[in-house]
Amino acid sequence: xxxxxxxxxxxxxxxxxxxxxxxxxxxxxxxxxxxxxxxxxxxxxxxxxxxxxxxxxxxxxxxxxxxxxxxxxxxxxxxxxxxxxxxxxxxxxxxxxxxxxxxxxxxxxxxxxxxxxxxxxxxxxxxxxxxxxxxxxxxxxxxxxxxxxxxxxxxxxxxxxxxxxxxxxxxxxxxxxxxxxxxxxxxxxxxxxxxxxxxxxxxxxxxxxxxxxxxxxxxxxxxxxxxxxxxxxxxxxxxxxxxxxxxxxxxxxxxxxxxxxxxxxxxxxxxxxxxxxxxxxxxxxxxxxxxxxxxxxxxxxxxxxxxxxxxxxxxxxxxxxxxxxxxxxxxxxxxxxxxxxxxxxxxxxxxxxxxxxxxxxxxxxxxxxxxxxxxxxxxxxxxxxxxxxxxxxxxxxxxxxxxxxxxxxxxxxxxxxxxxxxxxxxxxxxxxxxxxxxxxxxxxxxxxxxxxxxxxxxxxxxxxxxxxxxxxxxxxxxxxxxxxxxxxxxxxxxxxxxxxxx
Amino acid sequence: xxxxxxxxxxxxxxxxxxxxxxxxxxxxxxxxxxxxxxxxxxxxxxxxxxxxxxxxxxxxxxxxxxxxxxxxxxxxxxxxxxxxxxxxxxxxxxxxxxxx
Numbered sequence: 108x109x110x111x112x113x114x115x116x117x118x119x120x121x122x123x124x125x126x127x128x129x130x131x132x133x134x135x136x137x138x139x140x141x142x143x144x145x146x147x148x149x150x151x152x153x154x155x156x157x158x159x160x161x162x163x164x165x166x167x168x169x170x171x172x173x174x175x176x177x178x179x180x181x182x183x184x185x186x187x188x189x190x191x192x193x194x195x196x197x198x199x200x201x202x203x204x205x206x207x208x209x210x211x212x213x214x215x216x217x218x219x220x221x222x223x224x225x226x227x228x229x230x231x232x233x234x235x236x237x238x239x240x241x242x243x244x245x246x247x248x249x250x251x252x253x254x255x256x257x258x259x260x261x262x263x264x265x266x267x268x269x270x271x272x273x274x275x276x277x278x279x280x281x282x283x284x285x286x287x288x289x290x291x292x293x294x295x296x297x298x299x300x301x302x303x304x305x306x307x308x309x310x311x312x313x314x315x316x317x318x319x320x321x322x323x324x325x326x327x328x329x330x331x332x333x334x335x336x337x338x339x340x341x342x343x344x345x346x347x348x349x350x351x352x353x354x355x356x357x358x359x360x361x362x363x364x365x366x367x368x369x370x371x372x373x374x375x376x377x378x379x380x381x382x383x384x385x386x387x388x389x390x391x392x393x394x395x396x397x398x399x400x401x402x403x404x405x406x407x408x409x410x411x412x413x414x415x416x417x418x419x420x421x422x423x424x425x426x427x428x429x430x431x432x433x434x435x436x437x438x439x440x441x442x443x444x445x446x447x448x449x450x451x452x453x454x455x456x457x458x459x460x461x462x463x464x465x466x467x468x469x470x471x472x473x474x475x476x477x478x479x480x481x482x483x484x485x486x487x488x489x490x491x492x493x494x495x496x497x498x499x500x501x502x503x504x505x506x507x508x509x510x511x512x513x514x515x516x517x518x519x520x521x522x523x524x525x526x527x528x529x530x531x532x533x534x535x536x537x538x539x540x541x542x543x544x545x546x547x548x549x550x551x552x553x554x555x556x557x558x559x560x561x562x563x564x565x566x567x568x569x570x571x572x573x574x575x576x577x578x579x580x581x582x583x584x585x586x587x588x589x590x591x592x593x594x595x596x597x598x599x600x601x602x603x604x605x606x607x608x609x
Numbered sequence: 610x611x612x613x614x615x616x617x618x619x620x621x622x623x624x625x626x627x628x629x630x631x632x633x634x635x636x637x638x639x640x641x642x643x644x645x646x647x648x649x650x651x652x653x654x655x656x657x658x659x660x661x662x663x664x665x666x667x668x669x670x671x672x673x674x675x676x677x678x679x680x681x682x683x684x685x686x687x688x689x690x691x692x693x694x695x696x697x698x699x700x701x702x703x704x705x706x707x708x709x
Contacts, residue, residue, distance in 0.1 A: 149669040156667060169664050169673035177673065 122241040129234035136227035140220060147216045154209045161186040161202045640696045647689040654682040 160166075163185060170180035188205040189197045200208070654663070663681050664673035 152668040167675035169675075171671040182674075 119241060122237060126234055126237035126241060129230050129237055132230045133227055133234060136223050136230065140223045140227065143216055143220045143223065147213060147220065150209050150213045150216065154206055154213070157188065157202045157205045157209065160188075637696075637699060640692065640699065644689065644692045644696060647685060647692055651682065651685045651689055654678065654685055 164183070166182035166185065168180050168182045169177040172178045186202050187199060188202055189199050190205055190208055191197055657663070657678060659678070661678065663676050663678045665676045665681065666673050
């Protein structure tokens, strides 16, 4: 009404003026109504007179003689009336006809009166409303105007993350790669800007060489062992990456391809290893084992890729949860990969890792039976939950891991593991150090073959049955798998042995 | 002349009374005024000599019709009563409103 466009707020002055105008209209309506009522009453009087006029033949009247004087007179022809039609035209008619004419005019007058009444009511209500509006617009009033300005920036920061995801679900990958390059080499930050593939390739090869020089050769044996397993999931990763990349970003796509090709070549250099990629990643982690946050994130995103796609397409709300899961997944993979390549550092990041290593050792050496009993029921469920890759990985991995993990376990136990473990495990630990404290690597094998005597077995079994299982499943599902699978592989003869006591 | 003035006043008052009776839109003060006027008219008419003529003005015009004095007096008394009644009703209604 009063504020066009709604830009200007309601000021009390404006509202007051509006109210004044409304009240003016109301008063003018009242005046008009008064006027029309007078007219109506005049017509009524006239009508009355006209009705009674023909009753007599003549009336004694005072005839006005100018404005101030009167003359006595007689009114005759009482049934003849001249009616003013308008514009100084008159018609002669009887008193009865005159009454009808008056009635007709009265109708018109009544209609005008009704209209005026309506208008008056309308404007009275409006005036009331404006009065309320005045109160509302008043600063001391109870009503406040709440306005929020929407800034595009805030939407961009928050919404971009989601909106970019939703439709394509691949931009995330772009981020991953952006993060990835700086990790591979500090110089490669500029890689994203390279347009031609040749440049990229050259650059990547150079980086590969650098990495090789930096000490990848040291881990050669590890990688050789692990290559078999890693090939499985790394190839899967590769496929995921490629598909994703092809979907969205060209530049990054080219980069990614270059990266993979390079990796292949790299593997060739190493001599018959199929995949450089897994080796590559593990290497990164090893280099930046503890302090590097960027490395885990990279890995996280890689492993997450397929899952994230699914999540993004489906529901945003589940993102957090899924990320947690994926993180667990990632940890598992890392543990598997690292277990082969570099046993010590990456695994011991968390107490859970320590525990995992420890359990592996225990299973391998002492009590595969315990873990098997647990695992068979739960392992399957875990595998199904996490992913298909894991199943294939573990079989291969465990074989390798066993040999390595013995060393790890002994080392870790001596260094930090014992305090963090629970009581039941401590029992086991106490048994271990006796043998492992002096010769760590050796202890694993020796113990494995040695005892398994009925006296030793029951304790760990009892202790571990309850506590570690809980720990495992709470901390990481994957770990339990890792711990539980090795026994199967390790000990066919052991298994037979274990079955006997159980 | 005196007779003429009395007559004119009477007619004017009658007009007002009629208007008031029809519309009932006059406020409290105007009621008092009308009642006063009507009292005057009644008083004048009652004090007139019997041979005097009384003329009543046709409303919204300048013509005066000759009317019977006694008839006019009774009519004016009636209107005065009506006015008083209406006035009382108005006062009562106002009192009830205040009580509420």
